[in-house]
Amino acid sequence: MNSLVEWVSQPWPWYVAGPIIGLMVPLHLILLNRTFGISSSFRHMCAACVPNNLDFLKYDWKAESWNLVFVVGVLLGSFLAAQYFASDAPIALSDAAVSRMHDLGIQDLSGQHPAELFAWNRLGEIPTLLMIVLGGFLVGFGTRYAGGCTSGHAIMGLSHFQLPSLVAVLGFFTGGLIMSWILLPLILH
Amino acid sequence: MKNIIALILGTLFGLILVKAEVLSWFRIQEMFAFQSFHMYGIIGSAVAVGALSVFLIRTFKVKSLEGNIIELADKAPRYKSAYLGGTLFGLGWAMTGACPGPMYALIGSGTTVMILAVIMGILGVLAYAALRDKLPH
Numbered sequence: 359m360n361s362l363v364e365w366v367s368q369p370w371p372w373y374v375a376g377p378i379i380g381l382m383v384p385l386h387l388i389l390l391n392r393t394f395g396i397s398s399s400f401r402h403m404c405a406a407c408v409p410n411n412l413d414f415l416k417y418d419w420k421a422e423s424w425n426l427v428f429v430v431g432v433l434l435g436s437f438l439a440a441q442y443f444a445s446d447a448p449i450a451l452s453d454a455a456v457s458r459m460h461d462l463g464i465q466d467l468s469g470q471h472p473a474e475l476f477a478w479n480r481l482g483e484i485p486t487l488l489m490i491v492l493g494g495f496l497v498g499f500g501t502r503y504a505g506g507c508t509s510g511h512a513i514m515g516l517s518h519f520q521l522p523s524l525v526a527v528l529g530f531f532t533g534g535l536i537m538s539w540i541l542l543p544l545i546l547h
Numbered sequence: 548m549k550n551i552i553a554l555i556l557g558t559l560f561g562l563i564l565v566k567a568e569v570l571s572w573f574r575i576q577e578m579f580a581f582q583s584f585h586m587y588g589i590i591g592s593a594v595a596v597g598a599l600s601v602f603l604i605r606t607f608k609v610k611s612l613e614g615n616i617i618e619l620a621d622k623a624p625r626y627k628s629a630y631l632g633g634t635l636f637g638l639g640w641a642m643t644g645a646c647p648g649p650m651y652a653l654i655g656s657g658t659t660v661m662i663l664a665v666i667m668g669i670l671g672v673l674a675y676a677a678l679r680d681k682l683p684h
Contacts, residue, residue, distance in 0.1 A: 366566070372588030375567030379589065380596025382560060387604060389552045391611035393619070394597075397647040400665070404672040414676035424553040429651055431557020432564070436655030439565035449568050455577035471572035471644055471658070478660050493643035494650070494664030498671025500636025501647065503682065504629050505622060507636065508646040511629075512590060517597030520622040522629040529633020530640065531579075537641035538579035545642075 367443040369450065382509070383517050390424060395510030397501035398422065399429045414502075462546050485545050504529060548612075564652035572644025579641055628684040 386394040403426070405419040448468045451459070456467060464472045480486035501507040504526045506515060512530065515523025564570045567589060578586035601619065603609070608616050622629075640646050643664050645653055650668070653661040675682075 369568060370563065370566040372567065372585050373592060375563050375569070376589040376592030377596045378559070378563055380593035380600070382556065382593075383597035384600035384604060385556055387600075387617050387619075388609060388611050389556070390549060391613045391615065391617070396651075400647060400668045400672045404669045404676070407669070408673055410673065410676070412673075412676040412679075414679050415673075424549045427550045427553040428557035428560070431554040431559075432561035432648060432651040433557075433655035434554070435558035435561025435563075436565045436570070436652035437561075438558070439562045440656035443562070443566065449571055449573055451573055451577055452583040454582040455573065455580065458580055458582065459573065459576070467573065470568070470570060470653070470656070476572070476653075476658055476660055481660070481663070489642045489644075490660060490664050491667050493639045494661075494667030495671040495674070496635050496639025497643065497646060497650070497664070498639075498668030499675045500632050500634070500639055500671070501668075502672050502675040503632025504636055505625070505632065507648075508590075508640075509648055511622075511633070513593050513597055515622055516594045518601045518619050519598070522622040522624060522626060525626050526629040526633035526636075529630040529635075530637040532630075533634040533637020533639070534575075534579045534641040535637075536634075537638045538576055541638070542576075542641065 363443065367445050369445055369447065379513065380517075383514055386514075392424065393510070394514040395506055396425075396429070396432075397498075397507035397510060399425050400498050401502060402426055462543060464546070488545055500533070560648065561652050561655055564649050565656050570645060570649035570652045570656070575641060575644040625684045628682065631683065 382394045386392050402419040402422055405415040405417065449470065451467065459467055466473050474480070475486050475489060481490065504511065505522065506526060511523040511526040516527065568574045569589060574586055577583045604617050611617050645661065645664070647668065650661050650664050654665070
């Protein structure tokens with residue numbers, strides 16, 4: 359049992375994690391009779407919580423409440439991973455990525471993300487404010503405008519060769535490259 | 548029953564997002580700088596397994612637990628919105644270092660400030676819902 363915990367606690371290589379994520383596609387289709395996609399949960403929560411009179415949010419979100427239960431599962435699984443299967447080792451970034459992070463002024467690479475940026479008490483500072491508040495807003499707006507996120511378009515959509523999904527993924531990288539290469543260095547400096 | 552299955556699948560997914568470091572801001576920056584194969588390996592092998600599954604499900608006319616033969620609807624052929632929305636999403640993804648799944652996984656694993664990112668994401672949906680008729684699709 360201990361060796362199993364130890365084994366699970368190591369960082370999982372891509373060739374273990376990727377195929378299991380891929381299995382989310384048939385598991386959703388067969389067990390839930392639904393397509394895999396997570397960003398819809400934002401829409402369901404919006405429809406459920408925000409009083410409004412907008413056509414886009416007038417639908418039976420309760421029929422899709424399984425999607426919100428899936429989110430509860432994600433919270434639970436990530437909590438268990440952090441509590442019981444955590445690894446002490448820092449993320450094994452490539453040397454090139456480590457030196458780029460240092461160039462961006464980020465010294466502490468010990469956690470999942472820059473500890474000095476992702477904290478409640480840093481929200482008063484421009485970089486954190488932009489990354490959390492504007493970043494979160496763009497993710498929500500962009501997924502609904504595009505009709506899906508990394509799971510719904512990149513994994514589910516590409517798995518059944520949907521051209522709009524390929525176009526959306528090209529968009530993901532257009533935005534991601536502009537942010538990572540041009541805007542983020544400006545935000546962090 | 549559906550809720551129990553969704554809970555189990557979500558739990559597995561949350562575990563993977565943490566253990567494979569998909570929720571890491573560092574990993575996302577590394578991906579957009581093309582400095583490691585890690586994220587490409589994950590997304591690529593996920594799509595390969597997903598595509599093979601869809602092929603088998605269609606070929607053998609597999610039924611869902613609900614008893615119907617599984618049919619996959621095509622995504623609406625809206626290319627402008629796919630590209631423009633995708634670009635806005637990409638800007639946000641590279642900034643927060645998290646798409647929706649990893650946002651939840653960050654909250655679960657202790658980075659509670661991501662609750663604010665999710666709230667902003669919900670407001671982003673609201674803004675889209677309000678502006679929808681004025682946006683090109």
